Amino acid sequence: MSEIESSKAWYVLHTYSGYENKVKQNLESRAASMKMEDNILQVLIPEQETVEEKDGKTKTAMQKTFPGYVLVEMIMSDEAWYIVRNTPGVTGFVGSHGAGSKPSPLLPEEVDQILRSMGINPRKVDMNVEVGEVIKIVGGAFAGMEGTVTELEREKGKIKASVEMFGRETNAELDYNQISKINE
Known part of the structure; x- marks a missing residue:
């Protein structure tokens, strides 16, 4: 694993509830306009598909798993940290103790669990097993x-x-x- 690969981590952002999509959009456009795509890698809103029955009709909808929170995969640098926390709609990082301290990243197991619940394979596993083995x-x-x-x-x-x-x-x-x- 390269040094860059090992220094990237997932962080949780606290946002105004209902503004998760806007924060994702703002953060992605700010990362692009400020040439920080190498540090701010992915922005995700944890969602799960839910099935509701209303008036005898079954309807599937995406529901936010953690309303008011957005996940961001990034390489923590002073500049990236500044850009993310000053994005409109972001109220702060979860796991930051304030006073300019950098936040703690999510544990890999926590990230894997969240990604799996969204139907995303967290890590591409290259195990060469075959049907019948x-x-x-x-x-x-x-x-x-x-x-x-x-x-x-x-x-x-x-x-x-x-x-x-x-x-x-x-x-x-x-x-x-x-x-x-x-x-x-």
Whole structure:
């Protein structure tokens, strides 16, 4: 991992509730106009798809997971920090103690969980498993068992495997980080 790669992190911005989209738009345009795209990398509004039934009709809508908060992936520098915290609609960084102190980034596990809940594969995992291959399950409810890969969902970082449990085949959906190759 390069030094730049390791110094980038996700931070949480507090915004006026209802202004999340405007903050995202403002921040992206400020990063572009101030030539800071190398430091301010991504801006995300955590959302989940919800299903509502109204008047007998089913409707899906995107609902903000954390209203009033926006995530930003950035390389923390004095200039990037200044640009982000002075973006209209941003009230501050979460994890900053004020008085000019830099904020604490989110832990990688926290970021992974948020991205996964949005249907985004947090890390591209390059595990060369194939359909039909027997794998060892190292995490989750099926940890310690072996399974046969039945389907690969590389974009989502998931695999489906058939696991024998109580004398019958059971289908399991697993993250790549929950499996390992048997011959490794």
